[in-house]
Amino acid sequence: xxxxxxxxxxxxxxxxxxxLRGVKELITLESSYxxxxxxxxxxxxxxxxxxxxxxxILMDINMPEKDxxxxxxxxxxxxxxxxxxxxxxxxxxxxxxxxxxxxxKGYVLKTMASAQLIYAMDExxxxxxxxPTALTSRFFEYFQNSFKEEEKTSxxxxxxxxLTAREEEVLDLLTQGNNYKSIAGKLFISETTVKTHVNxxxxxxxxxxxxxxxxxxxxxxxxxxxxxxxxx
Amino acid sequence: xxxxxxxxxxxxxxxxxxxLRGVKELITLESSYxxxxxxxxxxxxxxxxxxxxxxxILMDINMPEKDxxxxxxxxxxxxxxxxxxxxxxxxxxxxxxxxxxxxxKGYVLKTMASAQLIYAMDExxxxxxxxPTALTSRFFEYFQNSFKEEEKTSxxxxxxxxLTAREEEVLDLLTQGNNYKSIAGKLFISETTVKTHVNxxxxxxxxxxxxxxxxxxxxxxxxxxxxxxxxx
DNA sequence: TTTGTCTTACATCTTTAGATTGATAAAATA
DNA sequence: TATTTTATCAATCTAAAGATGTAAGACAAA
Numbered sequence: 396x397x398x399x400x401x402x403x404x405x406x407x408x409x410x411x412x413x414x415l416r417g418v419k420e421l422i423t424l425e426s427s428y429x430x431x432x433x434x435x436x437x438x439x440x441x442x443x444x445x446x447x448x449x450x451x452i453l454m455d456i457n458m459p460e461k462d463x464x465x466x467x468x469x470x471x472x473x474x475x476x477x478x479x480x481x482x483x484x485x486x487x488x489x490x491x492x493x494x495x496x497x498x499x500k501g502y503v504l505k506t507m508a509s510a511q512l513i514y515a516m517d518e519x520x521x522x523x524x525x526x527p528t529a530l531t532s533r534f535f536e537y538f539q540n541s542f543k544e545e546e547k548t549s550x551x552x553x554x555x556x557x558l559t560a561r562e563e564e565v566l567d568l569l570t571q572g573n574n575y576k577s578i579a580g581k582l583f584i585s586e587t588t589v590k591t592h593v594n595x596x597x598x599x600x601x602x603x604x605x606x607x608x609x610x611x612x613x614x615x616x617x618x619x620x621x622x623x624x625x626x627x
Numbered sequence: 628x629x630x631x632x633x634x635x636x637x638x639x640x641x642x643x644x645x646x647l648r649g650v651k652e653l654i655t656l657e658s659s660y661x662x663x664x665x666x667x668x669x670x671x672x673x674x675x676x677x678x679x680x681x682x683x684i685l686m687d688i689n690m691p692e693k694d695x696x697x698x699x700x701x702x703x704x705x706x707x708x709x710x711x712x713x714x715x716x717x718x719x720x721x722x723x724x725x726x727x728x729x730x731x732k733g734y735v736l737k738t739m740a741s742a743q744l745i746y747a748m749d750e751x752x753x754x755x756x757x758x759p760t761a762l763t764s765r766f767f768e769y770f771q772n773s774f775k776e777e778e779k780t781s782x783x784x785x786x787x788x789x790l791t792a793r794e795e796e797v798l799d800l801l802t803q804g805n806n807y808k809s810i811a812g813k814l815f816i817s818e819t820t821v822k823t824h825v826n827x828x829x830x831x832x833x834x835x836x837x838x839x840x841x842x843x844x845x846x847x848x849x850x851x852x853x854x855x856x857x858x859x
Numbered sequence: 860t861t862t863g864t865c866t867t868a869c870a871t872c873t874t875t876a877g878a879t880t881g882a883t884a885a886a887a888t889a
Numbered sequence: 890t891a892t893t894t895t896a897t898c899a900a901t902c903t904a905a906a907g908a909t910g911t912a913a914g915a916c917a918a919a
Binding site: 495496497498518523524525526528531532535536538539542543569570571572574602603604605606607609610613 | 727728729730750755756757758760763764767768770771774775801802803804806834835836837838839841842845
């Protein structure tokens with residue numbers, strides 16, 4: 396958590412000029428933040444971010460021209476410790492999820508009380524991530540749901556359960572891209588034995604070749620599952 | 628959001644008998660919930676859940692005997708609309724993340740004020756998901772970090788960018804488990820042409836065979852990315 | 860003890876996969 | 890226009906993968 400020795404600097408990006416003015420006034424009059432720049436264009440906003448290096452950006456994510464989410468992503472890629480708070484007119488779970496996924500430090504509805512916006516900025520300036528309670532609940536419903544669907548498909552009937560311990564070892568090595576010789580070497584068994592195991596695996600998983608076996612394994616919760624991959 | 632026409636029923640599971648008594652007293656005296664049963668064993672707790680069908684379970688997740696998280700998972704699998712709130716002594720980001728992932732409707736620290744526990748129960752009883760603000764912030768740091776690491780690896784240098792449009796088509800079919808003949812049929816080109824493309828793909832991705840190519844593709848953000856896969 | 864499963868192993872055979880070289884026409888780019 | 894890239898196809902060859910049948914020792918369960 397860093398301390399701001401100076402007044403924190405804020406950049407406002409909102410294609411609605413009226414709302415932009417309103418927020419600027421609010422911040423100027425009722426907070427201890429400095430608005431260093433404002434713009435109604437996401438593209439210009441990204442350039443302003445590079446130029447002014449603000450501490451916080453308030454980014455409208457419901458803009459027609461350029462997607463606000465995409466703009467957030469580009470700003471995050473700059474890796475300049477600029478903290479973006481998403482401003483949106485919608486408490487849509489998918490929107491909230493995507494915004495938080497790509498690195499937004501907060502998500503505030505435009506309809507919320509101005510005090511809440513200031514509070515969010517305070518929290519974010521202090522290094523925290525802020526989501527209003529109601530939106531947090533929405534987020535988690537969406538979040539948990541994405542895992543529930545997964546369980547269903549894998550619960551139907553997971554052919555992986557029919558594999559023996561040794562077959563699982565072999566499959567694990569298959570999912571790492573090993574060929575017969577390599578697997579034989581790592582398990583200290585002969586290549587023909589590996590072939591036997593692999594053939595048994597094919598039978599049990601009802602596939603025709605190793606690529607299909609690997610795909611089946613990865614899509615049905617077999618070990619080596621990597622983190623995430625939740626499409627934006 | 629459902630309404631409770633009767634007083635909501637609560638099951639308490641906590642291996643610490645003292646804490647168990649304390650929470651029971653708190654709920655009995657200072658809330659409008661009925662404690663239908665208590666136990667210090669996760670396994671017994673699961674059976675009690677089936678028997679009493681409580682509306683809410685307060686589950687200690689720091690138990691030695693059986694992992695509380697595992698117990699939550701088993702209860703969720705029952706699919707009986709029993710809402711579990713995780714009780715923990717630690718505000719560990721990983722613990723919070725895992726609890727919420729498997730379906731906990733709330734996560735409350737044992738050190739928190741008793742009013743906060745009652746509030747969490749009220750929210751959860753009302754169909755919402757509740758996480759204290761401080762823990763929400765922790766959760767999101769962890770959540771966003773899991774995506775950041777991903778970007779790094781894929782940002783280093785993604786060999787997939789060197790593929791031509793046609794090669795991407797071929798790779799896409801490879802990641803679906805097709806062999807040469809099948810790909811040739813689907814793209815209306817000869818099998819030898821497919822071989823040429825596949826060989827070029829191997830060169831560009833610096834791999835030796837199709838399985839490795841498929842693994843590279845899946846691990847580096849190539850289309851077909853499925854939802855989730857965040858290991859518990 | 861018998862039965863069954865698991866792990867190991869080999870032989871044989873067929874089918875894919877993969878490497879290499881070469882070639883042509885279209886399309887994009889310099 | 891000249892050059893490079895891309896997409897297409899072929900022939901050839903080697904290596905790897907996959908199918909099938911058989912079998913022995915270990916071990917656990919009936």
